[in-house]
Amino acid sequence: MPETPNHHRGPGFWLATAAGWALIAWGVRGALLHRIDTRPPQLLRFFVTGLALHDAVFAPAVLLAGVVLGRTVPARWRATVQAALLVAGTAALFSYPLVRGYAHILHNPTSLPRNYTAGLAIVVAAVALAAVIGRLLLRALRVGRFVR
Amino acid sequence: MPMPDGRHRLGRSAKAFATDPARPLRQRRYRTPLRDERLAAWLGAALGVLFTTCFLTGLFSHAHQHPVSWFPVPARPAGLYRVTQGVHVAAGIAALPVLLAKLWLVWPRLLSVPPFRRLSDVVERVGLLALVGGGIFQVWTGVANIAQWYPWRFSFTASHYEVAWITMGGIVAHVGAKWAVSRRALRRPSRRPRLAEADPVLGASAEEPHPGLSRRGFLATVAGAAGTLTAVTIGQTVRPLAALGVLAPRDPRQRPVNRSAANAGVTAAATSPAYRLEVTGRVARPLTLTLSDLQALPATEAVLPIACVEGWSYSARWRGVTVAELLRRAGAPPGATVRVESLEADSPYRASFLDHAQAADRATLLATHLDGEALSADHGYPVRLVGPGRAGVNQTKWVTKVVVL
Numbered sequence: 001m002p003e004t005p006n007h008h009r010g011p012g013f014w015l016a017t018a019a020g021w022a023l024i025a026w027g028v029r030g031a032l033l034h035r036i037d038t039r040p041p042q043l044l045r046f047f048v049t050g051l052a053l054h055d056a057v058f059a060p061a062v063l064l065a066g067v068v069l070g071r072t073v074p075a076r077w078r079a080t081v082q083a084a085l086l087v088a089g090t091a092a093l094f095s096y097p098l099v100r101g102y103a104h105i106l107h108n109p110t111s112l113p114r115n116y117t118a119g120l121a122i123v124v125a126a127v128a129l130a131a132v133i134g135r136l137l138l139r140a141l142r143v144g145r146f147v148r
Numbered sequence: 149m150p151m152p153d154g155r156h157r158l159g160r161s162a163k164a165f166a167t168d169p170a171r172p173l174r175q176r177r178y179r180t181p182l183r184d185e186r187l188a189a190w191l192g193a194a195l196g197v198l199f200t201t202c203f204l205t206g207l208f209s210h211a212h213q214h215p216v217s218w219f220p221v222p223a224r225p226a227g228l229y230r231v232t233q234g235v236h237v238a239a240g241i242a243a244l245p246v247l248l249a250k251l252w253l254v255w256p257r258l259l260s261v262p263p264f265r266r267l268s269d270v271v272e273r274v275g276l277l278a279l280v281g282g283g284i285f286q287v288w289t290g291v292a293n294i295a296q297w298y299p300w301r302f303s304f305t306a307s308h309y310e311v312a313w314i315t316m317g318g319i320v321a322h323v324g325a326k327w328a329v330s331r332r333a334l335r336r337p338s339r340r341p342r343l344a345e346a347d348p349v350l351g352a353s354a355e356e357p358h359p360g361l362s363r364r365g366f367l368a369t370v371a372g373a374a375g376t377l378t379a380v381t382i383g384q385t386v387r388p389l390a391a392l393g394v395l396a397p398r399d400p401r402q403r404p405v406n407r408s409a410a411n412a413g414v415t416a417a418a419t420s421p422a423y424r425l426e427v428t429g430r431v432a433r434p435l436t437l438t439l440s441d442l443q444a445l446p447a448t449e450a451v452l453p454i455a456c457v458e459g460w461s462y463s464a465r466w467r468g469v470t471v472a473e474l475l476r477r478a479g480a481p482p483g484a485t486v487r488v489e490s491l492e493a494d495s496p497y498r499a500s501f502l503d504h505a506q507a508a509d510r511a512t513l514l515a516t517h518l519d520g521e522a523l524s525a526d527h528g529y530p531v532r533l534v535g536p537g538r539a540g541v542n543q544t545k546w547v548t549k550v551v552v553l
Contacts, residue, residue, distance in 0.1 A: 009268045009325070016324020017271055020317040024278050027313030037306035046300055047311070050284040051277070059255045063178070075359035082361050083369040090245040090373045091380070094291060095395050103296035103397075106411065110404035111296055112397055119394035123380060 077135070084131035088124045095120045178256035181358050182366050185333040190367060191250040192330065196319060198243040199283065203316050205236035209457055210309055212539035215501055223506050226536030227463075230455035233539070234385035237459025240290045241381055245373035247283055249366070272325045279318030285311050294397050294458045305457070384460040400462035403454075403518075406540065409525035412492040414546045418529055425514070425531055429487075429552035432479025439530045443516055445469045445477075450511040456540040466534045468515035471550070472508050480552045488533045489549040500533065500542040511536050514547060 031038045065085070073081045097103075098116040211219050212229060222228060264270050286308065293304050361369060383393025387400050398404045409415045417423065425442055427435040448470050455461035475484065486502040506512055512535035516523060523529040528545030535543070 009266075012327060013268060013324050016327075017275065017321045020275060020278075020319070020321025020324065023317030023320060024314050025317075027310045027315075027317065030313065031307070031310040034306050034310070037303035038310060039302040042300060042302050043307050043311075046302075047281050047285050050288055051281040054251060054280075054284055055255070055258060059252060062252060063255075070360075078360040079362070079365055083365065083372070086245070086249075086369050087373040087376055090248065091377060091395065093248075094241065094244055094377055097292055097295035097297035098395060098397060100297075102298075106296060106408075108405065108408050108411070110398065110402050111406075113399050113402060113404075114394065114396075116395065119380070122394050123376065127376065 080131045080135040083134075084127050087131075088127045091123045091127070092120060095123075175256045175259050175261075178259075182361065182363060183253055183256070184363065185329055187363055187366065188250065188253055189326075189330040189333045191246060191253065191370070192322075192326065193334075194246050195243060195250055195283070196323070198239045198246060199286075199315065199319060201239045202236055202243070202286070203312055205232045205239070206309070206312055208232050209236065209539065213305065213457075213541060215503075220503050220505065221537065223509050223512075223535065223537040226511065227453050227455075228537045229539050230385065230453045230461040233455055233457060234382075234459055234461060237290070237294060237385075238378055238382055240287060241377050242374040243283075244287050244291065244377065245370055247287055249370045251280065272321075275318055275321040275325070277318075278314050279322050282311050282315030282318050286315055296397070296458075385455075387462065396460075397458070398456075398460040400460060403462050403464060403527070404456075404460060405526045406456060406458075407492075407495070407545075409529070409546070412490075412495065412546065414491040415525055417491045417548075418525060418546050423530060423548070425548060425550070427474055427478040427480075427550045427552070429550075430481060430484065431475075431552050433477070435474065435478050439516070442469060442514070442531065446473065448473075448510070448513060450513060450534070450536075452511060452513075452534050452536055454534075454540050454543055461540075465519050466513055466515040466532075467517040467520075468513040468531070468534070470510060471502065471512045471514060471533075471535075472510065474514065474550060475507065475552065478552070484552045487551045487553055488544045488547055489551065490544050491546040491548045497541040497544070500538075500544045502535070506535055506538075509536060514550070 031040055031043060066082075069078065069081060069085075095116055098112060099120060101112060101116070103111045209229070209232065212221055215221065264273060289300075289304060289308050289311075292299065293308070298304065377395075379389075379392060380395040381393055382396075383389040383391065384396035384398045384400060390396075390399060390401050393399070409418060423439065425435075425437045425439075427437075446469070447467050449465060449467045451463060451465050453461050453463045471486065475486070483504040484507065485504055486507045488500050488502065490498045492498045502512065513533075515528075515532050515534045516530060518524075518527055523532060528547070531547040533542075533544040533547055
């Protein structure tokens with residue numbers, strides 16, 4: 001079975017490709033024109049690092065977590081745990097620079113004025129509670145469309 | 149010993165590799181009911197809306213910071229920039245879970261063997277580098293910037309702007325590549341192909357019962373993640389929701405600043421008795437005013453927002469002399485444009501510009517008081533430019549010179 005999809009590609013594909021690559025070229029041109037600010041070698045390295053970190057580290061880690069979940073969590077609760085981990089995990093990823101407090105080096109008390117570790121803990125707890133309550137509610141209402 | 153049929157053996161080995169079901173990293177190992185074209189299309193459409201919103205509001209912000217003569221930034225409504233930049237940052241934050249979900253869904257396509265069969269496959273895959281790389285770059289730098297975390301040495305604003313064009317280009321090319329597939333996948337159930345026909349490799353098992361999130365549950369969860377992040381951050385610009393903003397980098401109730409007087413290196417000059425406000429350039433009567441002189445002039449009050457590129461904002465009551473009044477007293481020509489300069493020496497934002505409409509606006513002030521009290525050093529003491537519809541970086545602090553151009 002071929003793994004590469006065999007979609008039809010007509011003139012629309014090539015027109016969109018041309019338009020898209022024109023925009024890409026415009027961005028690359030701008031980055032090179034303002035290279036004093038954009039520092040193209042650094043920018044490129046950062047661009048590629050983001051891609052590589054996601055494809056080679058983050059995505060496999062998430063897939064592995066899914067496998068572990070499948071083997072440890074009972075089937076009835078798997079959807080609840082998946083949903084809670086997805087929401088809480090996103091919040092944790094977003095709040096990483098806040099929790100680490102990188103901005104404190106600027107000595108600006110109005111920047112990052114809160115306790116973000118506590119804030120993240122509140123969000124995670126609220127998500128866990130919402131997930132459990134949601135699951136119990138759905139089961140009570142016997143709604144099978146969101147979980148199986 | 150040379151093999152007479154060396155090429156054939158190589159060809160047979162390659163084919164065996166490509167079709168061996170036990171080969172590790174085979175796409176079929178990643179089959180899940182969630183990996184189907186309809187989910188990919190929905191997530192892709194949501195990302196398209198979010199990134200396009202970011203792009204358009206971002207262009208508007210760029211026009212504020214790099215004024216162009218053919219697009220004068222409107223001064224009214226007074227809260228316009230506050231809204232557009234709040235939407236920009238909120239859409240970027242909401243895009244984080246949607247982007248990660250879409251990438252999770254399509255990640256096994258990385259393992260396609262053969263990786264391409266036609267020239268258009270190569271073209272599409274190269275375009276995906278711009279799309280995926282650009283999307284990750286924009287969300288990552290955006291989130292880092294609002295937390296004031298700079299693990300890089302390039303300029304954030306310049307790089308974020310140029311990569312935005314690259315990302316939009318990737319989106320346009322991708323829409324062209326997936327248009328037919330998405331249209332088919334998003335049709336009403338009666339006209340949709342059966343899943344087994346649509347994606348025999350990844351999605352064929354979708355119609356069997358399975359534990360875990362259903363497709364609808366998955367979409368609802370991604371929407372829930374985006375909604376949760378929005379709820380705990382939007383309070384940095386929507387004041388009634390400030391108490392909910394446990395992960396918001398700023399609290400508008402504190403009237404935040406981005407650059408303190410100490411970091412700008414202006415404390416001595418701003419508090420010096422030798423401080424003067426000069427009105428110079430194309431004027432009949434150049435003015436040199438002390439702070440007392442300025443405060444003796446007829447004052448105006450206006451309620452105006454300070455709205456930062458980082459997506460936070462607050463409204464306050466400002467009191468000071470209108471720029472129009474100063475220009476009148478100095479005998480400036482009608483319709484003049486103005487450059488306002490700060491005591492701050494070493495910053496790309498040490499000067500801002502007022503076009504003739506902004507300079508004439510009755511709410512464009514050289515403010516000396518904030519919410520009834522004299523400006524503090526961090527808020528721009530002794531004099532701050534405040535006007536309607538201006539980006540925060542253009543509300544110049546520690547003003548020392550008004551130059552009529």
